[in-house]
Amino acid sequence: MKLDARKQKVLEAIVIDYIATAEPVGSRTIARKYNLGVSPATIRNEMADLEEMGLIEQPHTSAGRIPSDTGYRYYVDCLMKRAIIAEEVQALIERAFQTKIKQLEDLIQIVGKVLSQITNYTALVLAPQIGKSTLQLIQLMLIEPGKALVVIVTDSGRIENKVLEIPENLTKEDLELVSKILNDKFKGISLNEWKQIMLRDLYSQLITQKKVLTLILELIDTILTVDNEDKVYLGGTLNILNQPEFKDVTKVRNLFELLEKEDVLRELLKDNSGDEVTVRIGTENKYEVMQDCSIITATYRLNGEVIGTIGVLGPTRMHYSKAVSIVEYLTQVLSLSIKKL
Amino acid sequence: MKLDARKQKVLEAIVIDYIATAEPVGSRTIARKYNLGVSPATIRNEMADLEEMGLIEQPHTSAGRIPSDTGYRYYVDCLMKRAIIAEEVQALIERAFQTKIKQLEDLIQIVGKVLSQITNYTALVLAPQIGKSTLQLIQLMLIEPGKALVVIVTDSGRIENKVLEIPENLTKEDLELVSKILNDKFKGISLNEWKQIMLRDLYSQLITQKKVLTLILELIDTILTVDNEDKVYLGGTLNILNQPEFKDVTKVRNLFELLEKEDVLRELLKDNSGDEVTVRIGTENKYEVMQDCSIITATYRLNGEVIGTIGVLGPTRMHYSKAVSIVEYLTQVLSLSIKKL
DNA sequence: ATTTAGCACTCAATTGGGGAGAGTGCTAAC
DNA sequence: GTTAGCACTCTCCCCAATTGAGTGCTAAAT
Numbered sequence: 001m002k003l004d005a006r007k008q009k010v011l012e013a014i015v016i017d018y019i020a021t022a023e024p025v026g027s028r029t030i031a032r033k034y035n036l037g038v039s040p041a042t043i044r045n046e047m048a049d050l051e052e053m054g055l056i057e058q059p060h061t062s063a064g065r066i067p068s069d070t071g072y073r074y075y076v077d078c079l080m081k082r083a084i085i086a087e088e089v090q091a092l093i094e095r096a097f098q099t100k101i102k103q104l105e106d107l108i109q110i111v112g113k114v115l116s117q118i119t120n121y122t123a124l125v126l127a128p129q130i131g132k133s134t135l136q137l138i139q140l141m142l143i144e145p146g147k148a149l150v151v152i153v154t155d156s157g158r159i160e161n162k163v164l165e166i167p168e169n170l171t172k173e174d175l176e177l178v179s180k181i182l183n184d185k186f187k188g189i190s191l192n193e194w195k196q197i198m199l200r201d202l203y204s205q206l207i208t209q210k211k212v213l214t215l216i217l218e219l220i221d222t223i224l225t226v227d228n229e230d231k232v233y234l235g236g237t238l239n240i241l242n243q244p245e246f247k248d249v250t251k252v253r254n255l256f257e258l259l260e261k262e263d264v265l266r267e268l269l270k271d272n273s274g275d276e277v278t279v280r281i282g283t284e285n286k287y288e289v290m291q292d293c294s295i296i297t298a299t300y301r302l303n304g305e306v307i308g309t310i311g312v313l314g315p316t317r318m319h320y321s322k323a324v325s326i327v328e329y330l331t332q333v334l335s336l337s338i339k340k341l
Numbered sequence: 342m343k344l345d346a347r348k349q350k351v352l353e354a355i356v357i358d359y360i361a362t363a364e365p366v367g368s369r370t371i372a373r374k375y376n377l378g379v380s381p382a383t384i385r386n387e388m389a390d391l392e393e394m395g396l397i398e399q400p401h402t403s404a405g406r407i408p409s410d411t412g413y414r415y416y417v418d419c420l421m422k423r424a425i426i427a428e429e430v431q432a433l434i435e436r437a438f439q440t441k442i443k444q445l446e447d448l449i450q451i452v453g454k455v456l457s458q459i460t461n462y463t464a465l466v467l468a469p470q471i472g473k474s475t476l477q478l479i480q481l482m483l484i485e486p487g488k489a490l491v492v493i494v495t496d497s498g499r500i501e502n503k504v505l506e507i508p509e510n511l512t513k514e515d516l517e518l519v520s521k522i523l524n525d526k527f528k529g530i531s532l533n534e535w536k537q538i539m540l541r542d543l544y545s546q547l548i549t550q551k552k553v554l555t556l557i558l559e560l561i562d563t564i565l566t567v568d569n570e571d572k573v574y575l576g577g578t579l580n581i582l583n584q585p586e587f588k589d590v591t592k593v594r595n596l597f598e599l600l601e602k603e604d605v606l607r608e609l610l611k612d613n614s615g616d617e618v619t620v621r622i623g624t625e626n627k628y629e630v631m632q633d634c635s636i637i638t639a640t641y642r643l644n645g646e647v648i649g650t651i652g653v654l655g656p657t658r659m660h661y662s663k664a665v666s667i668v669e670y671l672t673q674v675l676s677l678s679i680k681k682l
Numbered sequence: 683a684t685t686t687a688g689c690a691c692t693c694a695a696t697t698g699g700g701g702a703g704a705g706t707g708c709t710a711a712c
Numbered sequence: 713g714t715t716a717g718c719a720c721t722c723t724c725c726c727c728a729a730t731t732g733a734g735t736g737c738t739a740a741a742t
Binding site: 040 | 732733734735736
């Protein structure tokens with residue numbers, strides 16, 4: 001879709017003004033506020049064209065125009081410039097990352113909090129997949145006969161613990177032995193690779209201690225299946241209530257219900273199309289209750305490999321340039337911080 | 342406050358009807374639905390008296406009456422009978438508790454979920470104070486030089502982990518030694534008692550290994566100060582949106598903001614006046630945004646000692662008899678389940 | 683060939699009655 | 713003490729009229 005310079009300016013004005021005011025934008029307003037050097041009548045003509053192209057629409061005949069989803073799309077793809085992040089915002093972020101961060105979870109939380117706070121939208125953070133990260137420490141402990149606690153620490157700083165049922169006759173010493181073997185064998189290896197290695201290699205070594213073999217099998221299974229789901233952090237949910245488009249409680253309700261489902265959040269964050277910041281606008285979202293929301297996502301990395309995603313969720317009438325800038329910036333800061341961890 | 346039998350009946354009718362319909366109750370309605378054997382006119386006279394006593398009020402001149410907070414209070418204290426818990430509800434609860442529960446956290450979550458689901462209000466659960474429960478297992482592990490992981494398991498099934506900074510020169514063996522000493526010394530002793538014992542007893546034993554002493558001091562401090570706050574589970578928050586009194590978004594917003602603060606929740610649950618089920622109605626709550634909410638709380642126990650609280654939060658126009666019954670019932674089930682754990 | 687001024691037109695939002703309905707309080711009779 | 717009757721007071725809802733913002737079209741101006 002090609003637009004001449006003036007049409008672009010008009011579209012941009014409509015998008016920007018509507019984002020700011022949440023009111024349909026009329027030709028007069030544009031002429032007054034965004035000096036394009038032409039009269040309202042001219043702008044009206046341009047607007048009629050833009051509407052025909054499907055970039056803007058009219059809520060009703062005697063109202064101004066609002067951007068359609070494709071209008072926002074055009075704006076985001078072609079017109080929008082990255083907003084410059086204000087000094088004080090950068091300072092705020094820096095300060096937030098200077099608090100003591102010992103675990104991955106702390107980091108995730110901080111990012112989420114900062115992101116929602118700065119953007120005034122809802123923040124989503126997807127923590128690194130445990131399967132991808134490598135093992136740093138695994139330890140089995142006996143809580144009481146028949147019950148063991150397993151703790152796993154990964155290189156990305158994630159800590160997981162889980163209670164396991166074990167055969168009653170296993171002793172503390174057995175568990176320590178198993179811990180030792182697992183540590184020796186698997187340190188530095190990604191959890192996803194375990195299964196293969198385990199079957200090939202471990203079996204021979206452990207056949208001597210048959211009774212612990214079953215335990216290990218169950219253990220690995222537990223870790224890899226149940227807890228291989230990524231943690232999602234959700235923050236600033238209440239920011240949604242600031243938006244005039246959500247003054248209707250049932251709408252809020254529907255959206256909140258969706259956001260309560262972790263797997264939905266995971267999915268939202270995961271279909272990030274790749275390298276770049278991804279923006280998903282209105283009806284581009286597959287969930288119906290989210291069709292007047294937009295999501296901006298971007299990935300962060302460890303050693304060059306993508307390990308997680310962060311994003312913000314706001315109304316379609318979202319401050320895209322600002323939000324995109326901040327999301328992008330925070331992935332960088334986050335990538336760096338994880339490396340330090 | 343003394344009320345004759347008929348006034349009681351009228352008040353009860355108003356409360357029950359208003360709870361069910363959320364509409365002011367008129368004299369005709371009462372005469373028709375709750376056959377007191379008298380005409381609307383008589384009921385009107387009674388209602389005038391009740392209003393003078395402050396038990397009911399009129400939203401405006403030509404409307405029916407609604408209970409005032411003191412009206413609800415009278416109802417709860419004097420008129421209300423425990424609702425009988427339906428068979429299918431009991432069955433539902435039983436089924437919920439039959440899922441495998443390995444950790445305290447699982448249990449807390451299940452209770453919260455069940456409670457909010459059954460009552461259709463918001464559920465609050467306060468997990469046992471870690472300081473009160475006794476130590477079952479403590480283990481220190483070296484993650485990397487200068488960084489250790491400490492895991493604590495208490496008798497109530499609670500599991501806590503925490504990353505500690507330690508002197509660089511401490512080895513894996515040092516940590517194991519410390520773990521062993523701590524386990525031997527403290528097993529079965531409540532965490533609150535640690536500090537005293539530690540100073541008196543441990544010091545002499547550890548003076549030989551000076552370098553670990555500092556560690557332990559820090560460790561104990563960390564555990565007792567930072568993590569001594571109780572975990573609070575909050576569930577069914579969205580149920581609030583079902584209530585017609587919360588069709589206004591700003592009201593919702595205010596309440597939700599309050600509920601996001603863990604310490605507020607903790608406080609709400611903690612000022613439970615003692616043994617009995619406690620009901621706090623409307624303005625009896627100290628937070629302004631909660632002045633058209635009521636909270637019902639009750640405590641649960643382990644070995645006769647109170648270790649936590651559960652509660653539901655709903656509108657003042659709450660189904661008290663049902664809610665009280667269920668809260669009470671669930672504390673019993675919960676106490677039992679914890680014992681098993 | 684654009685651009686602009688002017689004007690008629692449309693539609694949502696607001697305003698202001700005018701019942702209808704629900705419920706009350708009071709009075710007088712039972 | 714209870715009840716029937718009745719006037720009175722509100723809210724709620726519907727309807728019509730008005731207002732105001734904004735448009736589209738046409739004809740004139742550049």
